Amino acid sequence: MRIGVVTFPGSLDDRDAERAIRLAGAEPVALWHADRDLRGVDAVILPGGFSYGDYLRCGAIARFAPVMSELVPAARSGLPVLGICNGFQILCEAHLLPGALTRNSGLRFVTRDLRLRVENTRTAWTAAYRGGEEIVVPLKSGEGRYAAGPGTLAELEASGQVVIRYAGSDPNGSADGIAGVCNAAGNVVGLMPHPEHAVDPLTGPSADGLRFFSSVVAGVPA
């Protein structure tokens, strides 16, 4: 099982994602933003960070990177893709996921260990969780407020595309407490919190985040 991690200029949590992949029992493969090549990986993670400095708008420049011209069609064909934080923003900008991430309602960057509720366990990245299970994972972002039109929000709820929700107090003003969503097929997931920072209690608040990675490892045929 080989999982690619894309490094854009300004990606920061790429090595953390690679560590999480190793801990989940798979092989991380470094993918470079400027290469039109997914190197035959079985799944892809777009890591957190500030791609291109988040200038213009978070993720707005990264979506035009050469690697995305390979990734977008592959994702539409079912390749499991997980976007974390900046990666989530890129997936929204690339229209692989609905909605947008906007400035936190408190107008400040927020780092906090948060309780999250797993709402949908039928995605490629959440199958190892129990429905309604609560987990503790850090959030760290300045533009993590999920926003979408009323029609889109209703559709997301109706189709079960809300993957995780903030279970405690709302840290950033996200619509309906949404912390993560998926596409209709469930292979593309975007998360604002950082499961790769909750893979070992030594360096995170819990190991609750590891199962996002083991879910995809278990789900993809070897």
Next chain:
Amino acid sequence: MTADTVARAAATGGLAQPYAELGLTLEEYERIVGTLGRRPTAAELALYSVMWSEHCSYKSSKVHLRQLADRAPASAALLAGIGHNAGVVDIGQGYAVTFKIESHNHPSYVEPHQGAATGVGGIVRDILAMGARPVAVMDALRFGPAAAPDTARVLPGVVSGISFYGNCLGLPNIGGELDFDSCYAGNPLVNALCVGVMRHGDLQVAAASGPGNKVILFGSTTGPDGVGGASVLASAAFGGAAASGETAKRPSVQVGDPFLEKLLVECCLELFARDLVAGLQDLGAAGVACATTELAAAGTGGMRIQLDQVPLRDPSLGPPEILMSESQERMMAVVEPGRVDEFLAVCAKWDVRVAVIGEVTGTGRLVMTWHGETVVDIPPGSAADGPVYRRPWSRPAAQDMLAADDPLALPRPADGAGLRADLLALVGSPGLADKSWVTDQYDRYVRGDTVLAMPEDGGLVRVDEATGLGIALATDGNGRYCRLDPYLGTQLVLSEAYRNVAVTGARPLAVTNCLNFGSPEDPAVMWQFAEAVRGLADGCAALGVPVTGGNVSFYNQTGTVAIHPTPVIGVLGVHDDVRRRLSIGFGVPDAPLVLLGRTEPEFGGSAWAHVRHGHLGGRPPVPDLAAEQRLAALLAAAAEAGLLSAAHDLSDGGLAVALAESCLRGGTGCRVRLPGDPFTALFSESAARAIVAVRPGVAARFDELRAAHGVPGQTIGRAGGADLAVEDWFTIPLTELAAAHGGVLPALFG
């Protein structure tokens, strides 16, 4: 544009030059003329003015700082000491660590967000220039009164600047300090620390050697930002003549681009890995002037630079501005001619702008040209080794009156309700309150190696995943202690940082320092400085930890009123296995609580006297460096043996504040019986003390270990429950404690 050339300077000897506006004295100007045998060109004058600024030359502090190197204890761990961009320490297993703390006080007052942001950027490049990958940052912040309107302007801006730059750069912020005192109104202290890790063989040299080697400038373009930052902003009090004239037209605070710095970091690390760099210097204060001069002076001695090859973001800049610009995110490398193409290719991969601007020569002269005409021709050593002043110092007479104003005369709480109220007042005072409002704006998780971060006593970062090797860091300062006695105060501050590293289970190894003081032209300030440095040198010798580098910030004063002398000391320790780290939190119920160290009635400069009475007087606590060493050795041994579930140092606010913080951190209360006078037991700030929670069942083993290390101690109670309970005196529910502790900063800053 016609430049002021060397030929023109030689022909126009009598021309009046604006040396005073650039911060040079007449004597300094005459020394330049004497060195060159003619008047300097405009570019040379600019170069000397920034190189000889207090900020770059350490001209007032050098005579004192020498003792930090001369009297440093022998340390097998020291790979590079004072005088480099940052000191380098061997932590074993082939790893070396470099760390340094630096001030960005004046820019942060003028423009809090960018001032603080570029402070982070600057110290990160210092660490990078040693060949290390930066792995974490810390910040020590001091502001005027928390409720003052200007603090509401400065503090949020400083915090957002550190958050913006550090988070975007991808460096975890693992701790620091936040304090408030009216002495810092108008003179906030923003000290940033960075630590980096490398393999032993990766150490880079800051020297331009090998005639024929190319000089390469890479990173950001050069603009008008920060022109005169070192000479005007950081080297004189505000409002003087230097603020008027030409320089006032330009913004003297630099503007930071952390995205570019991230690219620069990755680009440099790839250049190092491919062994493409023969010499390296970061561009900080005094920009191109400093980098070329220092590289040349430390190397073969000669260098030829084409200033017109420097990539500009403002085409109107001439040689003086290019030399003085403090545009951020720039580095200068010396590269063998045969490796230049590969060097350029690595820069292209990371989208980093690069230009070959000159080459190393064997002439012993630093020569710069502008479109073919020579505008600088100097011996580089004359600029790199600036003047040295032995400024007069004298102990002010008022110091005796201050010492005589003993806090023992202050009214104390007489009953349980009074003690309870004082404890709540302390944990609810801005300097001791919960700092989440600040620290929640920083990313402490990125890179995935952060084991301990705020609100722990020290930060702890894993270096090697396989072996668990790690490094611990703490910064401490205490202007009140140092105001009462700069010699003892500095040793107390050093002791506290040393102790804060020890309570994580790490062994302290080395020291960095950021010396924040008023004007060196005031003999009373100079006395404080001399005493502080002497105290630091003596303290480091006694503790066996060398100073590896640091920074001096003078002119932190408004009018004639200086800040409290505020040396901020950073201590680095090595942790053999971070899996055995100790947290401050009481998490294990029924763990016996042991108070380590000796408690005396010491309240001079204490948080209690400050918060409850607005009082500063008397003598500070007496440092006991031998006791600190024994305590640190005990904590390391107990952590290694797995005997402890928590450890917290006692400092500001004494046992009262330590118990409150440990209860809140671990979400578990405690029940204690105080030995002796309850007021002294709760609020004394005697040094060399800690509270530890012993794992249930191993109390006898810990007691044996404690006795073997010669550390006094007594069991004062147990962890557990939902209250902080002091038998016979008072009980505080943790919910009430949390409310008093947690609501303060949000109420002040929104």
